[in-house]
Amino acid sequence: MSIAIVSPGRDPQVWIDALRVHSPEIDLQVYPAIKRPEAVEMALLWQHPPRYLSSFPNLKLISSLGAGVDHILSDSDLPTDLPIVRIVDEKLTWSMTNYVIMGVLNYHRQFVRYQEDQQKAIWDMSNPEIPTRIGVMGVGALGGDVLDKLNALGFEVIGFGFSPKEGFRHPYFYKEQLEEFLSQVNVLVCLLPLTPDTEGVLNLKLFEKCQPGTYLINVARGKHLVEEDLLVALKKGYLQGALLDVFQVEPLPKAHPFWTEKRVQLTPHIASVTNPKAASPQIIENYHRLKAGLPLLNLVSRTRGY
Numbered sequence: 001m002s003i004a005i006v007s008p009g010r011d012p013q014v015w016i017d018a019l020r021v022h023s024p025e026i027d028l029q030v031y032p033a034i035k036r037p038e039a040v041e042m043a044l045l046w047q048h049p050p051r052y053l054s055s056f057p058n059l060k061l062i063s064s065l066g067a068g069v070d071h072i073l074s075d076s077d078l079p080t081d082l083p084i085v086r087i088v089d090e091k092l093t094w095s096m097t098n099y100v101i102m103g104v105l106n107y108h109r110q111f112v113r114y115q116e117d118q119q120k121a122i123w124d125m126s127n128p129e130i131p132t133r134i135g136v137m138g139v140g141a142l143g144g145d146v147l148d149k150l151n152a153l154g155f156e157v158i159g160f161g162f163s164p165k166e167g168f169r170h171p172y173f174y175k176e177q178l179e180e181f182l183s184q185v186n187v188l189v190c191l192l193p194l195t196p197d198t199e200g201v202l203n204l205k206l207f208e209k210c211q212p213g214t215y216l217i218n219v220a221r222g223k224h225l226v227e228e229d230l231l232v233a234l235k236k237g238y239l240q241g242a243l244l245d246v247f248q249v250e251p252l253p254k255a256h257p258f259w260t261e262k263r264v265q266l267t268p269h270i271a272s273v274t275n276p277k278a279a280s281p282q283i284i285e286n287y288h289r290l291k292a293g294l295p296l297l298n299l300v301s302r303t304r305g306y
Contacts, residue, residue: 002039003287004056006031007046007065015044015065018276022284042287051077061085061290063283066274067092067142069300070194070221084300085286087279093145096219096272100146100189103217103243104155107187108132112241112265135160135185137201138192138220139168140306142272146189158185162197182209187217194221195305202226207233213240219271222247227258234263245271 003019003026005012012030019026029040031048040056046065053059054077064072064086072084106112108130117124134150136143139159147157147170159165159172160181173181182188188210192198202218202225216239218225227248233239241263247256250269258264286296300306 001041001287001291002027002029002036003042003044004029004031004034004037004040005044005065006048006052007044008032008049010046014276015280018280019283021277022280023287026284026287042290044283045072047071048075050075053077053079061286061296063087063286064300065279067272068194068221069306070223073302073305083296084302085296085298086300086306087274087282088141088298089274089278089282091275091278092272093142096142096191097145097149099219099245099271100191100217101149101153104132104134104150104187104189106243106265107215107241108155130186132156132187133158133185134187134189135181136189136191137161138190139165139170139172140191140193143189143191144169146191162192178206179209182206182214183211186211186213187215190216190218190220190224192220192224193304193306194223199223200226202230204229204232204238207238210238212237214238215240216242216244218242219245222250227256230264231257231261234261239263241265243267245269 005015005028008031016028019028029036037055038057041058042061042063043053043056043059044063044065059082062072062082062084067087069084069086072078110130133156135158136147137160139147139161143159147159151157151170157170158181159168159170162175164174165172190202192201207229230242244264244266246269252258258266282297289296
């Protein structure tokens with residue numbers, strides 16, 4: 001049995017090293033130098049080439065090299081009978097929550113404004129805090145932790161999802177209550193999984209329903225945001241600014257208007273990055289479970305898309 005690592009554009013050596021620490025005997029093959037495709041029964045994927053999986057005639061399990069699986073499910077030739085698993089890592093949650101808290105606090109305490117004032121030698125003590133109520137779209141492991149930690153800091157928080165949820169620990173709204181949800185917050189955080197229902201959800205129609213001057217934080221996927229609509233929303237005052245970590249095309253093209261839009265702060269998809277050392281034990285455990293015919297860890301529902 002062989003495991004294939006397929007992650008074009010990324011250095012696979014960190015994954016090779018981490019996996020072999022836990023299982024030195026493991027047979028690893030690395031894209032594009034896979035010489036025995038018939039031996040591959042488990043594939044570790046990140047942004048694999050479309051239709052590439054058909055080259056593995058004995059493939060039995062697909063594993064994402066991160067928490068997201070949209071890059072796998074978007075393959076139109078994905079075998080329908082193969083289980084898919086993903087990485088669930090407390091460190092990913094910790095990093096994501098810290099990033100969102102940073103964005104919220106920078107907005108709440110107007111750090112960008114004071115940076116601009118410093119450049120102009122302006123001493124302005126007026127209105128040092130913006131009253132802030134945060135709405136988080138997507139209340140899974142990541143979104144739930146963000147809500148918990150922001151609430152612990154004293155912020156009012158509200159959750160949103162695409163289906164009803166009973167007994168949630170914070171105020172919660174679902175799809176049919178979107179307009180009411182948006183009317184109650186002035187910071188909007190997107191942590192939704194990327195599915196056909198959520199692609200393009202951050203669009204002009206949604207921004208028009210926001211409180212005027214809402215601040216957007218998108219740390220989910222670039223395809224959640226219609227980027228042209230964000231620029232229009234900023235111009236019309238539906239939004240006052242945005243913090244973006246993910247984009248439709250990455251790296252962000254040098255001619256993209258986000259680079260020069262002062263109301264947009266951006267980072268290069270670093271809010272939460274999978275740590276191979278932390279993730280490799282899950283991969284090895286699923287490798288052994290596959291061989292033993294045992295239930296798999298962190299199994300993905302294709303229906304839900306996560």
